[in-house]
Amino acid sequence: MRAVWFVVARLARDRSALIGLVLIALLVAAALLAPVLSTHPDDVFELHPSERLRAPSGTHWLGTDRMGADVYSRLLFGARITILIGLIAVGASLLIGVPIGLVAGYYHGWPSDLLMRASDVFLAVPQVVLAIAIAQTLGPSLPNVILALSVTYWPWFARVVYAETRALQKEPFVESTAALGASPWRLTVLHVLPNIASPIIVRSSIGMGFTILTAAALGFLGLGPPPPTPEWGRTIAESREFLPGAWWYAAAPGVAIFLTVMGFNLLGDGLRDVLDPRLRRSPARDG
Amino acid sequence: MSATAAPLLELVDLARHFPVRSAFGRRVGWLRAVDGVSLQVRPGETLGLVGESGCGKSTLGKTVMGIYTPTAGEIRFSGREIGRLPRRARRAVAKDLQYVYQDPGASLDPRWKVRPLLHEPLLIHTTLTRAERDREVGAILAAVGLPDAHLDLYPHELSGGQQRRVGLARILTLRPRLVILDEPTSGLDVSVQASVLKLFRSLQETFALTYVFISHDLSVVRVMCESIAVMYLGKIVERGPTARVFEAPRHPYTRSLLAAVPRIGGRRVIQDFALEGEPPNPRDIPTGCRFRTRCPLAQARCAEEEPALRPVDGRAVACHFA
Amino acid sequence: MAELLAVRGLRVDFATDRGPAQVLDGINLDVAAGEVVGLVGESGCGKTTLARAILGVLPESAARIRGGEVRFRGVDLLRQDPAAVNEQVRGRAITFIPQDPFTSFSPLFQVGTQIMDLMKWKSPRGRVRPAALFGRYPRARRRADREAVLDTLRAVQIPEPTRALRRLPHEFSGGQRQRLMIAMALLPEPDLIIADEPTTALDVTIQAQILRLLRALVKERGVSVLFTTHDLGTAHELCDRVVVMYAGQEMEAAPTDAFFGRPAHPYTRRLLASVPGPEGEIRDIPGEVPSLVAPPAGCRFHPRCDHATAECRVERPGPRDLADGHSVRCHHPVDAPAGAGT
Numbered sequence A: 001m002r003a004v005w006f007v008v009a010r011l012a013r014d015r016s017a018l019i020g021l022v023l024i025a026l027l028v029a030a031a032l033l034a035p036v037l038s039t040h041p042d043d044v045f046e047l048h049p050s051e052r053l054r055a056p057s058g059t060h061w062l063g064t065d066r067m068g069a070d071v072y073s074r075l076l077f078g079a080r081i082t083i084l085i086g087l088i089a090v091g092a093s094l095l096i097g098v099p100i101g102l103v104a105g106y107y108h109g110w111p112s113d114l115l116m117r118a119s120d121v122f123l124a125v126p127q128v129v130l131a132i133a134i135a136q137t138l139g140p141s142l143p144n145v146i147l148a149l150s151v152t153y154w155p156w157f158a159r160v161v162y163a164e165t166r167a168l169q170k171e172p173f174v175e176s177t178a179a180l181g182a183s184p185w186r187l188t189v190l191h192v193l194p195n196i197a198s199p200i201i202v203r204s205s206i207g208m209g210f211t212i213l214t215a216a217a218l219g220f221l222g223l224g225p226p227p228p229t230p231e232w233g234r235t236i237a238e239s240r241e242f243l244p245g246a247w248w249y250a251a252a253p254g255v256a257i258f259l260t261v262m263g264f265n266l267l268g269d270g271l272r273d274v275l276d277p278r279l280r281r282s283p284a285r286d287g
Numbered sequence B: 001m002s003a004t005a006a007p008l009l010e011l012v013d014l015a016r017h018f019p020v021r022s023a024f025g026r027r028v029g030w031l032r033a034v035d036g037v038s039l040q041v042r043p044g045e046t047l048g049l050v051g052e053s054g055c056g057k058s059t060l061g062k063t064v065m066g067i068y069t070p071t072a073g074e075i076r077f078s079g080r081e082i083g084r085l086p087r088r089a090r091r092a093v094a095k096d097l098q099y100v101y102q103d104p105g106a107s108l109d110p111r112w113k114v115r116p117l118l119h120e121p122l123l124i125h126t127t128l129t130r131a132e133r134d135r136e137v138g139a140i141l142a143a144v145g146l147p148d149a150h151l152d153l154y155p156h157e158l159s160g161g162q163q164r165r166v167g168l169a170r171i172l173t174l175r176p177r178l179v180i181l182d183e184p185t186s187g188l189d190v191s192v193q194a195s196v197l198k199l200f201r202s203l204q205e206t207f208a209l210t211y212v213f214i215s216h217d218l219s220v221v222r223v224m225c226e227s228i229a230v231m232y233l234g235k236i237v238e239r240g241p242t243a244r245v246f247e248a249p250r251h252p253y254t255r256s257l258l259a260a261v262p263r264i265g266g267r268r269v270i271q272d273f274a275l276e277g278e279p280p281n282p283r284d285i286p287t288g289c290r291f292r293t294r295c296p297l298a299q300a301r302c303a304e305e306e307p308a309l310r311p312v313d314g315r316a317v318a319c320h321f322a
Numbered sequence C: 001m002a003e004l005l006a007v008r009g010l011r012v013d014f015a016t017d018r019g020p021a022q023v024l025d026g027i028n029l030d031v032a033a034g035e036v037v038g039l040v041g042e043s044g045c046g047k048t049t050l051a052r053a054i055l056g057v058l059p060e061s062a063a064r065i066r067g068g069e070v071r072f073r074g075v076d077l078l079r080q081d082p083a084a085v086n087e088q089v090r091g092r093a094i095t096f097i098p099q100d101p102f103t104s105f106s107p108l109f110q111v112g113t114q115i116m117d118l119m120k121w122k123s124p125r126g127r128v129r130p131a132a133l134f135g136r137y138p139r140a141r142r143r144a145d146r147e148a149v150l151d152t153l154r155a156v157q158i159p160e161p162t163r164a165l166r167r168l169p170h171e172f173s174g175g176q177r178q179r180l181m182i183a184m185a186l187l188p189e190p191d192l193i194i195a196d197e198p199t200t201a202l203d204v205t206i207q208a209q210i211l212r213l214l215r216a217l218v219k220e221r222g223v224s225v226l227f228t229t230h231d232l233g234t235a236h237e238l239c240d241r242v243v244v245m246y247a248g249q250e251m252e253a254a255p256t257d258a259f260f261g262r263p264a265h266p267y268t269r270r271l272l273a274s275v276p277g278p279e280g281e282i283r284d285i286p287g288e289v290p291s292l293v294a295p296p297a298g299c300r301f302h303p304r305c306d307h308a309t310a311e312c313r314v315e316r317p318g319p320r321d322l323a324d325g326h327s328v329r330c331h332h333p334v335d336a337p338a339g340a341g342t
Helices: A002-011 A015-032 A070-107 A110-124 A127-138 A142-168 A173-180 A185-195 A197-220 A232-242 A247-280 B057-065 B087-093 B112-126 B132-143 B149-154 B158-170 B190-208 B218-223 B242-247 B252-260 B301-306 C047-055 C082-089 C113-124 C141-153 C161-165 C172-187 C204-220 C234-240 C255-262 C266-274 C310-314
Strands: B010-021 B027-039 B046-050 B072-077 B095-101 B178-182 B211-215 B227-232 B233-240 B308-314 B313-319 C003-016 C018-030 C035-039 C063-072 C096-098 C192-196 C223-230 C241-246 C247-256 C322-324 C326-328
Touching: A002 A247, A015 A070, A015 A247, A015 B072, A070 A142, A070 A185, A070 A197, A070 A232, A070 A247, A110 A247, A110 B158, A127 A197, A142 A173, A142 A185, A142 A197, A173 A185, A173 B095, A185 A197, A197 A232, A197 A247, A197 B242, A232 A247, B010 B057, B027 B057, B027 B072, B027 B227, B046 B057, B046 B218, B046 B252, B057 B095, B057 B178, B057 B211, B072 B095, B095 B158, B112 B132, B112 B149, B112 B158, B132 B149, B132 B158, B132 B190, B158 B190, B190 B218, B190 C266, B218 B242, B227 B252, B233 B242, B233 B252, B233 C310, B252 C204, B252 C234, B252 C247, C003 C047, C003 C223, C018 C035, C018 C047, C018 C063, C018 C223, C018 C247, C035 C234, C047 C063, C047 C096, C047 C223, C096 C172, C113 C161, C113 C172, C141 C161, C141 C234, C161 C223, C172 C192, C172 C204, C204 C223, C204 C234, C223 C234, C234 C255, C241 C255, C241 C266, C247 C255, C247 C266
Parallel strands: B046 B211, B046 B227, B095 B178, B178 B211, C035 C223, C035 C241, C096 C192, C192 C223
Antiparallel strands: B010 B027, B010 B072, B227 B233, B233 B313, B308 B313, C003 C018, C003 C063, C241 C247, C247 C326, C322 C326
């Protein structure tokens, strides 16, 4: 825990990273406290056709949508979906990509080449297109979106882990621990993995931004969770026919997506600067 | 140390070659880093392995250790051939045969604290309980002169010298019988070097260790090693008791090597130094005797016939004219 | 003074996380014309910083010169216009041989190109003018310079100099690259060469060749050399005089024979004693090098010195002349041959 606090304190010194941190904190707060923070919590399911497309006002802070539901409240609940998709998709990518990268990095020869070429194949196809294809084939739903995203994002983890594992193999401490008699299992899990945790964390943060953006794209195309789920991308799609008149209808989720993705990217960059070099510095050396 | 005891380590014609590949990955030749080395190390002895860069001494150390697999020849440890063991069995040998890097501090995982670092070898090779391991680790820590407080620190929180001691302690927890020291004093200041050598000496006594001491620094080898083997381009050119080799070197290369060492006091060494040129590219080793391109005694026979190591004057020399 | 180089009271601080480190604490150093002076000391003693300070290449952001003077040919370099020093002194009157021959050349350009670039700006035949981005290189001078380059390459024993100029740096071995560095240091016809551990990275037989070459060339051309090393043997081989430093203070300076034969400073004696001796005994120096952020007061060796008294803890000893050219900074210098106890 002390390490986490340490990292946060360091992050706070970098202005853009701090902005990222604040944005993500807001997102998490919105998701967790949605029932508390929202003004019309029932509008996720209920319809009020008489109040449709009202401009932002005192009662409806961000206006109402085509069903008369409060945009602000649906936005907050949409944050839950957003985080859920991001976390599970990135989590699954991690669980697939990291072991593949470790194995490919540790061993040499054709097994490793095979794995990396496989991941190259996935990387060669534009992710959004691949995600669309998968979601289209399986049908629009939340689990399918998550599946599509996991399948397209894991190669990024595999690639980072592969490169870092290979680089680490040349480090004296890996060679000497192997000389001590450590099994490949012990080396990989207990020594290599902790030392490549930082690039994995950075990649996860950036991955969150990316997956959320792609998820919104899928939602926009109608391939995401069906209505009445207040998914941000779908909301933008719904708003299309009412633009430019009901500008709040598109602007709210649009800005939310923008801030979320930017937040994760800034956080990822900040983490990259903070994590490795400083922790490696040795204070015992004198001039 | 018994002069008639069986050797603890024996190398028989050991070779390690590396393929040299062209830009397209095709093999165009071999780098014969170690090319037929035979020697013996007796229990309790310190054998010095000297030579300049490219002579293969480091590769030899790593091949014996198992970091590289031998291309040819045998490695016999305690009478048992270990060069061709399957990986799992080879790992078990690590309990008795260990290797110290030039910078033992660099052999420590920067994300682990000292305590788990020192417990790890015991976890890999023994079934001691936690309490028993604690006791072992405590004993080793004391033997290398470090306080218990260091157990809770990370390597980067220790000084270079302390890291070195932790690196050594890690290896000693296994109570190995033979330790290969690879350039242990390279780049160190003279007074630091003296402390490190003293530490090695005391550890040798405490743990009854046998050392293979790889170094390019002849003055250090002279002080630490009873026997010495001089390498040039992958082969041993002279081998024998240190005192004898230093007093009256027989191989022309050994002579040049000793003549090149700067000496404090007396006439400048460089005024008389005569060896010209540089060692040939190890990918392109000369036929016959490898040293003939720079040797003042070279004749036609040297290009045709490679000299074998034969006993001369109490040591072994590989030269037609020794 | 007849000294080519006279450093007086030089103080340099380096900025570190824990405050300023007093890396040089009032250094005095002399180099006469045509003399080879060795600056010996262990890591952290400040010898490289001193060499860089004289050359004027301390990192601007981190290093601060607190005081003192560096007089070269009578002129204090620290108080001159930096541009003038850069033009006239650095790379001309004072040249540099770095420690690592492997990274001192740009790997992208032929060796000949790099050397001729040097001659374009720093040739002794050229007019001293401010370095412009596109300077003219008169053909006549270029030819003369090229002749000089080939001559010097022959002098440093590079085989087939004309072909060598067309090769890339990685095609040369470490020893050959160091010969090239020596050639480049000699070409501007300097008065002083500063060499920073020039043979540390080389094998011992190559080192012997390089040292012999260097000494022969500088004696032949009357060039002074200030060279830093932590290897006492090398200092004995190459130098006329030796100066030893410890923790940012110079401790003793003497002609080579006197330095190794009758060392007066307790640190010098301890240092010489810790060199591995032929009888097999190993002596080290108890204690550790002090932190330069909070160094000991007075003589910085006093925490590890057997002869230290109250005076040593308070006041840094001034230079005391023991014999011709042999000066020591110690309140209790030892008067006995080397090896006869510390």
